[in-house]
Amino acid sequence: MWTTTIARCTLPTMLKRSSVLACHVLRAGGRPGWAAAISSSPSLHLTWRQLRGHGTQAPAPLASTALGDSPGVRQVRALEQERLLEVEWEGSGQSLYPYTWLRDNCQCPLCTLQSAQARSLLLSQLDIHTGVDRVQVTDNNKVSIVWPDQHTSEFDPEWLRKRCFSPAARQALQEELFLNERAYWDSELRIPTANFEEVLHDDKAALAWLLALRRVGIVYLKGAPVEQGQVARLSQRIGYLRLTFYGHTWQVQDKSQANNVAYTSGKLGLHTDYPALHYPPGVQFLHCLSQAGEGGESEAVDGFHMADQLRREDPEAFKTLTSLRVDFTDTGSDYCDFMVQSKNHIIDVDSDGRVVRINYNNATRDSVLDLPLHQVQAFYSSLKAYVQLMTRPENMLTYKMEPGDLVTFDNWRLLHGRKSFQSHPDRVRHLEGAYLDWDEVMSRLRILCKSVHGES
Ligand SMILES: C[N+](C)(C)CCCC(=O)O
Ligand SMILES: O=C(O)CCC(=O)C(=O)O
Ligand SMILES: [Fe+2]
Ligand SMILES: [Zn+2]
Known part of the structure; x- marks a missing residue:
């Protein structure tokens, strides 16, 4: 049943207002892992039925070597020529493991510091040309290897199977570890919404929140107390917050002598926060304590979705924005005084060409433009193309926060903005x-997944 779901995941799909989603990610054990968490959450009112991946390749129908209910080992064989250990699984399928890797990952107390779950074996102690003396399956179904120097390693079948080197198993494990599959959306998205206190007190609700934050990129929390300190409370649910020059937490208000355009009543165009840093914050929390009567609505777009659309519609612009490094600057005083400079691509892609981060705030984009003369105009037309694409009504989400609402979003993926508002002295936004x-x-997401589902 779950295999069928995964197969369907390969279809490129978006989240629509009409569709009800459920995260279907399969862990390398054949059971629904992340999936069940979202759909069984008491808090996250999932107005979704199918949450399908997009932007990364969904796992292909997995080979028998990658999945299954942790079968035992039928037999092991040393392939001397290739220096590989072949493990044949009960049921069907087999996996291959290089001798060097096996020796490197010996789990014995001499090679592993068990209390830290870390390797104590030094690379200088590793013979990367090692052979094996003998291999066997023990009475309790472990894979035992005696090395030429008579050091012995024992491997648990489940541990081995998870680490199978087949492309399908590798992909499944990497998805389980990093959850890089995203669900793209547009203006039709119904923002996943949960209750603030439930997320704070219920592990299932917290897990569902973080899963949706990762996959969709934005989750709304309602019912937070209307007083300062709630974003700090919420960050303690995870671990700790990220300190910047604007402080541990910061107050978005219309301020005189504002040290940032955000601290005015003006319109903020779509932006990611803090591209003036080379490592911009990954996640942002915004808690509404008071809203303007008129204006102050929030806007958001899926920057990854827009980047992929730009790649298709205007490949030259995409290439420009992923290859030219743009200067950003931020000078002032807040938590302390600062003079920040960075060089970032507007669109960051990884070595496989997948979009991994958007860096764009027009306010902090530097007047210093470190480009040869002939590239300047092309840079502006590329940026314009990307921003115009994002600003199309079918792509942009609009919502208005009310006191007690707290929005959490992926600041590496979403661009957000706000409409201008009227400042009233008696009712300050x-x-x-x-x-x-x-x-x-x-x-925190991995820990919650393990505690809620008992998975590794
Ligand atoms: C809201 N604030 C002032 C902490 C940061 C604004 C984002 C930026 O300057 O890139
Ligand atoms: O005022 C808002 O709604 C958003 C503020 C913002 O984007 C920021 O502070 O960076
Ligand atoms: Fe912002
Ligand atoms: Zn050892």
């Missing part, structure tokens, strides 16, 4: 914000 990084969020 006030949002409190905080940043986190993805490493910490993913860490």
